[in-house]
Amino acid sequence: MNIKKEIDVRLSEKLAKLTNLSDAPALVNPTSNPKFGDYQANGVMSAAKHLKTNPQKLAEELIATVDLSDLVEKVEVAGPGFINITLKKDFLQDRIAENLHDERLGVPLAPQPERIVIDYSSPNLAKEMHVGHLRSTIIGDALVRLLDFLGHNIIRQNHVGDWGTQFGMLVAYLDKLQKDLPPEQTDSKNPNASRNSLFIEDLEEYYRQAKQLFDTDENFANLARECVVKLQSDKADVLKRWKLFRDISWEHCKKVYEKLGTLLTEQDIRGESAYNDDLPEVIKALEEKGLLTESQGAKCIFLDEFKDKDGNALPVIVQKSDGGYLYATTDLAAIRYRVQELKADRILYVTDSRQSLHFQQVFAVARKAGFVPEGVRLEHIAFGMMLGPDGKPFKTREGGTVKLMDLLDEAEHRAYNLVSEKSPHLPEDEKRKIAHVVGIGAVKYADLSQNRTSDYVFSFDKMLSLEGNTAPYMQYAYARIRSIFRKNKSDKNNEQITDRITIEHPAERTLVLKLLQFAEAVESATSDYFPHLLCNYLYDLAGAFTTFYESCPVLKSSEPIRSSRLQLCQLTARTIRTGLGLLGIETVEQM
RNA sequence: GCGCCCGUAGCUCAGCAGGAUAGAGCGGCGGUUUCCUAAACCGCAGGUCAGAGGUUCGAAUCCUCUCGGGCGUACCA
Numbered sequence: 001m002n003i004k005k006e007i008d009v010r011l012s013e014k015l016a017k018l019t020n021l022s023d024a025p026a027l028v029n030p031t032s033n034p035k036f037g038d039y040q041a042n043g044v045m046s047a048a049k050h051l052k053t054n055p056q057k058l059a060e061e062l063i064a065t066v067d068l069s070d071l072v073e074k075v076e077v078a079g080p081g082f083i084n085i086t087l088k089k090d091f092l093q094d095r096i097a098e099n100l101h102d103e104r105l106g107v108p109l110a111p112q113p114e115r116i117v118i119d120y121s122s123p124n125l126a127k128e129m130h131v132g133h134l135r136s137t138i139i140g141d142a143l144v145r146l147l148d149f150l151g152h153n154i155i156r157q158n159h160v161g162d163w164g165t166q167f168g169m170l171v172a173y174l175d176k177l178q179k180d181l182p183p184e185q186t187d188s189k190n191p192n193a194s195r196n197s198l199f200i201e202d203l204e205e206y207y208r209q210a211k212q213l214f215d216t217d218e219n220f221a222n223l224a225r226e227c228v229v230k231l232q233s234d235k236a237d238v239l240k241r242w243k244l245f246r247d248i249s250w251e252h253c254k255k256v257y258e259k260l261g262t263l264l265t266e267q268d269i270r271g272e273s274a275y276n277d278d279l280p281e282v283i284k285a286l287e288e289k290g291l292l293t294e295s296q297g298a299k300c301i302f303l304d305e306f307k308d309k310d311g312n313a314l315p316v317i318v319q320k321s322d323g324g325y326l327y328a329t330t331d332l333a334a335i336r337y338r339v340q341e342l343k344a345d346r347i348l349y350v351t352d353s354r355q356s357l358h359f360q361q362v363f364a365v366a367r368k369a370g371f372v373p374e375g376v377r378l379e380h381i382a383f384g385m386m387l388g389p390d391g392k393p394f395k396t397r398e399g400g401t402v403k404l405m406d407l408l409d410e411a412e413h414r415a416y417n418l419v420s421e422k423s424p425h426l427p428e429d430e431k432r433k434i435a436h437v438v439g440i441g442a443v444k445y446a447d448l449s450q451n452r453t454s455d456y457v458f459s460f461d462k463m464l465s466l467e468g469n470t471a472p473y474m475q476y477a478y479a480r481i482r483s484i485f486r487k488n489k490s491d492k493n494n495e496q497i498t499d500r501i502t503i504e505h506p507a508e509r510t511l512v513l514k515l516l517q518f519a520e521a522v523e524s525a526t527s528d529y530f531p532h533l534l535c536n537y538l539y540d541l542a543g544a545f546t547t548f549y550e551s552c553p554v555l556k557s558s559e560p561i562r563s564s565r566l567q568l569c570q571l572t573a574r575t576i577r578t579g580l581g582l583l584g585i586e587t588v589e590q591m
Numbered sequence: 592g593c594g595c596c597c598g599u600a601g602c603u604c605a606g607c608a609g610g611a612u613a614g615a616g617c618g619g620c621g622g623u624u625u626c627c628u629a630a631a632c633c634g635c636a637g638g639u640c641a642g643a644g645g646u647u648c649g650a651a652u653c654c655u656c657u658c659g660g661g662c663g664u665a666c667c668a
Contacts, residue, residue, distance in 0.1 A: 025608080027608080027610095031611095032610080032611065032612095033611075033612085036611075040610090040611090042609085042610055045609095045610070045649090046609080046610095049647085049648090078611080079610085079611055080610080080611085080648065080649075081610095082610075082611070122668095124668080161668070164667090165667080165668095166667095166668090272668095295665080296665075296666080297666085298665070298666050299666095300665075300666085306594085306664090307593075307594085308592095308593070308594095308664075308665090310592090310593090311593090314664075314665080315666090316665090317665055317666050318666095319666085320665095320666045321666065322666085324666080326666070326667080326668085327667075327668050352662095353595085353596070353662075353663095354662055354663060355663090355668085356595070356596085356662090357594080357595075357662095357663055357664070358663090358668090360595095382596090384596085384597090384662095385661085385662085418630080419630095421630095422630055423630085449604090449605095450603090450604070450605090451604085451605080453596075453597090454596085454597070454604090455596095455597085455661075455662095456603090456604090457602095457603065457604095459603080461617095462603070462616090462617075465616085465617075465630095466630040466631085467616065467617075467630085467631090468603090468615075468616035468617065469604085469605090469615075469616065470616090472630075473616095473630085476628085476630060476631090479628075479630095480627090480628055480630095480631085483627080483628055484627060484628090487627060487628095488627085532605085536605070536606095536615095539615085539616095543615095546631075546632070547632090549627080550631090550633090553627070554627060555627050556626085556627070569627095590628085
């Protein structure tokens, strides 16, 4: 049960009736200060302002009309028209007892499940994954888990870059290599001979060299462009190489995803190449709608809502003057597929904020062209850049791109050193397991715990710190609780844990209330796609637990308090594990 | 030039459908351990919420302008 929502709905309904305002939200939130109770409603004041009446009087009227007796111990009007609400102890105890046997820990399912397509990760298959793919992958994966938990039907889409100039370049470069080699070496050195002889590292290097050639050698650039054309016309030998590149690259991605623990699989891939045949169709459809204009040889859609410096409409180019298609064209084709074939109710794009103009334009064109029905939502879940400690874009010391695999390896390595230092007694394989969970968790949590819209400063030291709002802190909080149960099990006078939770101590009450607010945290993190709100909640929960644990002896208490407190420990552990799980972060039993 | 985002403690960040005394963590200083994991906890110091106007009973939050930073802005993705 979402307590906040429950109170809000009841108050808002009555407030609307009382004021005859169509929109009179009660604006219920947890109180800013515990002395005001558990929840406060702030909406009366603005409603009173609209009606030009006395807010305190209106607040008094409202609480006289609304029935909250099943939840509430005390409701009072305070200050200029706040309504302060204190929940009943019985209510808290009853609700928390329900969560004891609830897999979902009180989080309600979405009343209307939707089919939600989430486009995320989307690496370029011509080269290794690098830090630029990290945020999309982490944030996208967390949103998948969160929305799925609410009962939505999630369709992951990995819109990989597996087509176009970049692949033309690679194929052309391989051709060139082959020609340059002496004939007798062709079989052993020719990467095309066997896939085993070509690795992602080679591919990375080829891409670099091919790119350089492409930029400097006009002849080569033309060859590369020809290869793109050949790709599009299904020339068998060219296609064979393309598949080879793609397969090698995917093997590499798979390893990264595996290490990262993302949900993406081969089934989720639907890359740019998948839309190749649709691109002329998209142009045709736009043409038929009368949206296309030819300008400087390119086919464009001019949209009035986007203006250039002189106030002229800005174009969205969908076909180049040389006949080639662009990013926007592919995205339009993808939208059609997602609407028509996947039957999406909502399509989310998890990409960096630099692409926000692009998506605004693509969304606008898709609407105008009738590719997207009225009720279908298109949303760009934008995020900021990853910065290095110097506040500049995150690069290696030499100024190169940081490979994602290297970064993850280092996180694990650092976590391993930490574990070895703090818990040398643990067996080696255990230490490795913990290092993996903590290292990867740290990278993910550091990203997710920050408001995604802003840039964030990447720091191994900070994310692996045991202090503050970090993964290791949360994982440690979990492990500490689990240790209580190991201890309890090994106790001689191990007693049966009963089901009742009773609130005796203020710290218990605070913890219970916090536990009950898990539903609110999940809801808030999901509604606007802000996973950091769930992180904030978990951190607060850990704090509430610590206070409880410091002031309320658990194993040393006598029944029935002992059972009650053990249950609180159990629920806290489950809530932390579930919450981290929704973010794609694992826990360990000891660390 | 135009557009979008941002500027909160020394540092990294919360808070922003307007609400009560602006919160954390790190760093600094000072404490706590015969006690269920000290990888912990508690306390103190630290702020003209970039600046100036405006709207309001009330502004970090909304509006306008200024300064500072980032990103984007016709054939890359």
